[in-house]
Amino acid sequence: xxxxxxxxxxxxxxxxxxxxxxxxxxxxxxxxxxxxxxxxxxxxxxxxxxxxxxxxxxxxxxxxxxxxxxxxxxxxxxxxxxxxxxxxxxxxxxxxxxxxxxxxxxxxxxxxxxxxxxxxxxxxxxxxxxxxxxxxxxxxxxxxxxxxxxxxxxxxxxxxxxxxxxxxxxxxxxxxxxxxxxxxxxxxxxxxxxxxxxxxxxxxxxxxxxxxxxxxxxxxxxxxxxxxxxxxxxxxxxxxxxxxxxxxxxxxxxxxxxxxxxxxxxxxxxxxxxxxxxxxxxxxxxxxxxxxxxxxxxxxxxxxxxxxxxxxxxxxxxxxxxxxxxxxxxxxxxxxxxxxxxxxxxxxxxxxxxxxxxxxxx
Amino acid sequence: xxxxxxxxxxxxxxxxxxxxxxxxxxxxxxxxxxxxxxxxxxxxxxxxxxxxxxxxxxxxxxxxxxxxxxxxxxxxxxxxxxxxxxxxxxxxxxxxxxxxxxxxxxxxxxxxxxxxxxxxxxxxxxxxxxxxxxxxxxxxxxxxxxxxxxxxxxxxxxxxxxxxxxxxxxxxxxxxxxxxxxxxxxxxxxxxxxxxxxxxxxxxxxxxxxxxxxxxxxxxxxxxxxxxxxxxxxxxxxxxxxxxxxxxxxxxxxxxxxxxxxxxxxxxxxxxxxxxxxxxxxxxxxxxxxxxxxxxxxxxxxxxxxxxxxxxxxxxxxxxxxxxxxxxxxxxxxxxxxxxxxxxxxxxxxxxxxxxxxxxxx
Numbered sequence: 001x002x003x004x005x006x007x008x009x010x011x012x013x014x015x016x017x018x019x020x021x022x023x024x025x026x027x028x029x030x031x032x033x034x035x036x037x038x039x040x041x042x043x044x045x046x047x048x049x050x051x052x053x054x055x056x057x058x059x060x061x062x063x064x065x066x067x068x069x070x071x072x073x074x075x076x077x078x079x080x081x082x083x084x085x086x087x088x089x090x091x092x093x094x095x096x097x098x099x100x101x102x103x104x105x106x107x108x109x110x111x112x113x114x115x116x117x118x119x120x121x122x123x124x125x126x127x128x129x130x131x132x133x134x135x136x137x138x139x140x141x142x143x144x145x146x147x148x149x150x151x152x153x154x155x156x157x158x159x160x161x162x163x164x165x166x167x168x169x170x171x172x173x174x175x176x177x178x179x180x181x182x183x184x185x186x187x188x189x190x191x192x193x194x195x196x197x198x199x200x201x202x203x204x205x206x207x208x209x210x211x212x213x214x215x216x217x218x219x220x221x222x223x224x225x226x227x228x229x230x231x232x233x234x235x236x237x238x239x240x241x242x243x244x245x246x247x248x249x250x251x252x253x254x255x256x257x258x259x260x261x262x263x264x265x266x267x268x269x270x271x272x273x274x275x276x277x278x279x280x281x282x283x284x285x286x287x288x289x290x291x292x293x294x295x296x297x298x299x300x301x302x303x304x305x306x307x308x309x310x311x312x313x314x315x316x317x318x319x320x321x322x323x324x325x326x327x328x329x330x331x332x333x334x335x336x337x338x339x340x341x342x343x344x345x346x347x348x349x350x351x352x353x354x355x356x357x358x359x360x361x362x
Numbered sequence: 363x364x365x366x367x368x369x370x371x372x373x374x375x376x377x378x379x380x381x382x383x384x385x386x387x388x389x390x391x392x393x394x395x396x397x398x399x400x401x402x403x404x405x406x407x408x409x410x411x412x413x414x415x416x417x418x419x420x421x422x423x424x425x426x427x428x429x430x431x432x433x434x435x436x437x438x439x440x441x442x443x444x445x446x447x448x449x450x451x452x453x454x455x456x457x458x459x460x461x462x463x464x465x466x467x468x469x470x471x472x473x474x475x476x477x478x479x480x481x482x483x484x485x486x487x488x489x490x491x492x493x494x495x496x497x498x499x500x501x502x503x504x505x506x507x508x509x510x511x512x513x514x515x516x517x518x519x520x521x522x523x524x525x526x527x528x529x530x531x532x533x534x535x536x537x538x539x540x541x542x543x544x545x546x547x548x549x550x551x552x553x554x555x556x557x558x559x560x561x562x563x564x565x566x567x568x569x570x571x572x573x574x575x576x577x578x579x580x581x582x583x584x585x586x587x588x589x590x591x592x593x594x595x596x597x598x599x600x601x602x603x604x605x606x607x608x609x610x611x612x613x614x615x616x617x618x619x620x621x622x623x624x625x626x627x628x629x630x631x632x633x634x635x636x637x638x639x640x641x642x643x644x645x646x647x648x649x650x651x652x653x654x655x656x657x658x659x660x661x662x663x664x665x666x667x668x669x670x671x672x673x674x675x676x677x678x679x680x681x682x683x684x685x686x687x688x689x690x691x692x693x694x695x696x697x698x699x700x701x702x703x704x705x706x707x708x709x710x711x712x713x714x715x716x717x718x719x720x721x722x723x724x
Contacts, residue, residue: 001523001553001554001579001581002471002523002524002525002553002554004470004471004581004582004585005469005470005471005472005473005476005495005585006473007469007473007495008469008470008471008585008588008589009585011585011588011589011592012588013588013591014588014591014592016591017428017591017594018591020427020428020591038425040424040425041422042422043422044421044422045420045421045422045423049423050418050420050421050423053415053418053599054416054418056412056415056416058407058412059406059407059412060403060404060405060406060407060566061407061411061412061566061567061568061569061570061603062402062566062568062569063400063402063568063569064569065382066379066382096458096462096571096593096597097593097594099592099593099594100458100593103593107367107369107370107494108366108367108370109364109366109367109370110367111367111368111369112474112496114367125592125593125594128588128589128592129592132469132589132592133367133369134474134496161363161364162364163364191363191364192363192364204422204423204424205423206423206424206425206594206595207423207424207425207426207595207597207598207599208423208597208598208599209458209571209595209596209597209598217363219363219366220366223366223367223370223371223373226370226373226374226375226376226490227370227373227490227494229375229376229378229379229380229382230373230376230461230487230490230491230494231458231459231461231462231465231487232379232459232461232487232568233568233569233571234571235458235569235570235571235597235599235600236569236570236571237415237569237570237597237599237600237603238597238599241423241599
């Protein structure tokens with residue numbers, strides 16, 4: 001049997017999805033599974049997007065341009081203007097989800113052995129994408145949220161002439177009063193910044209696979225276009241939906257935002273009431289990392305799916321160990337997404353508490 | 363300015379799409395461009411697929427499983443049975459176009475510096491995808507079409523324990539009477555074969571970005587699933603269309619097949635009538651590589667878009683130099699796709715003849 005590549009051995013399994021086969025087995029046994037493992041919102045896609053789909057009046061579902069449809073790209077320029085981010089159409093490449101934008105950024109910027117500095121816990125698949133390029137994720141000391149921290153980061157990026165990869169897919173989900181500061185706002189490092197974006201979370205459109213790779217660096221852009229042209233084009237139907245969704249009214253965003261705040265409060269307060277559990281109050285996105293009273297989180301998460309149920313129901317969570325680049329960290333933590341409706345979150349909390357009791361009483 | 367990765371410098375620009383900006387400029391000047399450069403069929407997508415799209419009755423366009431929807435994968439197993447290819451559902455991973463399947467295959471199987479043996483001229487983007495992994499495309503001596511040739515290839519693959527990447531997206535477009543032999547039919551190398559597939563050409567569905575990565579090698583499959591999970595999921599809407607399209611009746615395929623034979627004959631006969639032009643009769647797919655009476659094909663193809671027009675019209679072709687791994691080959695060849703209707707192909711032939719006259723008279 002021929003040998004696999006070294007990278008495919010090193011490549012970590014996604015902690016978000018690696019337990020999926022066990023969840024599928026649990027469902028086959030008739031068990032209801034509450035999915036806290038993945039940021040798959042249950043909130044509705046904007047009507048504008050769904051309507052556009054019903055009116056696709058094409059006889060051929062043809063390739064779109066490698067950069068994405070010009071009309072969509074132009075509309076994106078307008079969207080970013082709302083956030084005071086000035087872009088040209090040439091700065092944007094439409095991608096197959098934010099995932100492809102991250103892959104492209106790493107492919108264009110990183111050599112095998114290069115170091116990627118990443119705040120922990122981090123989105124697990126960054127590790128995987130770095131692995132594809134042969135680069136090396138490493139852990140730094142802090143997280144990077146306030147404007148002041150971003151200014152300090154800018155100074156470091158400038159001093160050492162680094163690339164800054166800024167994944168800003170959650171800009172609509174910031175729960176503090178501080179103004180949103182984008183990496184694209186930082187002056188003096190215009191050629192260093194690559195912004196990753198996606199409509200997945202913003203419009204509950206994870207399935208259409210539409211993201212964007214955004215940079216003002218013309219060399220990076222040209223190299224990314226070679227990758228974009230090699231894979232031919234981003235999804236056509238997704239672009240139609242995404243373009244129409246940009247017309248969603250402010251009330252859509254307000255409704256979504258308020259709902260997430262309520263869900264966050266429900267989940268975080270509920271978790272902190274369970275003995276031995278602690279989680280901080282997240283100020284953005286719709287995830288929280290919680291410390292649980294277990295020693296081997298991978299074993300516990302798998303056990304929940306394979307061996308446990310409470311009244312025919314169980315929970316699926318993402319072991320947080322996979323969200324750390326430092327070996328050994330996160331062994332007693334899970335990442336949970338608060339993308340379920342409040343009554344489901346409440347039920348999931350009851351099940352989690354029962355699961356912890358049963359697991360620790362074995 | 364930070365330095366780009368070595369691979370992004372080495373990465374070739376796609377000869378199929380790199381001239382796209384010049385075509386866009388020509389169109390802005392009001393010139394009609396006949397696209398012979400890209401395999402973008404103008405034949406209709408099956409009604410079954412288009413209808414399915416109109417009936418998408420979802421409120422949330424959510425992630426699909428990383429492997430693809432089980433219903434679609436199961437239906438694919440049935441599709442391959444028609445060709446006497448026996449597969450399990452676990453052998454198939456739905457991808458974002460055949461492009462992603464090629465990327466995955468190379469990522470899983472190739473180390474930096476590894477050699478890829480490829481018949482020339484070859485699909486240009488194989489070179490790009492190999493470049494992404496740091497592997498090294500190399501040229502062999504022959505092409506590999508008949509059953510006898512495939513059997514000899516099998517013996518080599520077995521003897522040296524190689525991976526065999528078989529891109530079989532054109533199985534519906536074989537214009538000889540010989541029976542179709544798939545790499546999946548070859549006995550004794552089951553663990554060596556990865557088949558790449560796509561609905562793009564089969565159903566005129568290039569834009570939906572649905573392909574498949576297929577292997578019976580469980581280790582390769584497990585490694586590919588790690589990549590599949592890192593990028594989360596293949597396009598949801600495309601899967602809906604592709605699944606419904608599998609119900610297209612035999613008459614759909616018959617109509618498409620007959621039309622391509624007529625187009626092939628029109629283009630090939632027309633080309634061979636132009637002084638100094640020669641092209642062989644292709645026996646599969648919908649491309650031909652033609653030798654033109656010019657010395658620098660890249661210059662000629664660009665000149666057609668930038669400086670030439672005949673009665674307000676011009677042609678876009680893919681310079682074949684990019685379809686060879688051997689430097690210097692293909693400098694007087696173009697790749698043309700016969701995906702336009704016959705009257706357009708005839709017009710394109712007139713324009714090409716005029717362009718060659720004008721170019722060589724400069």
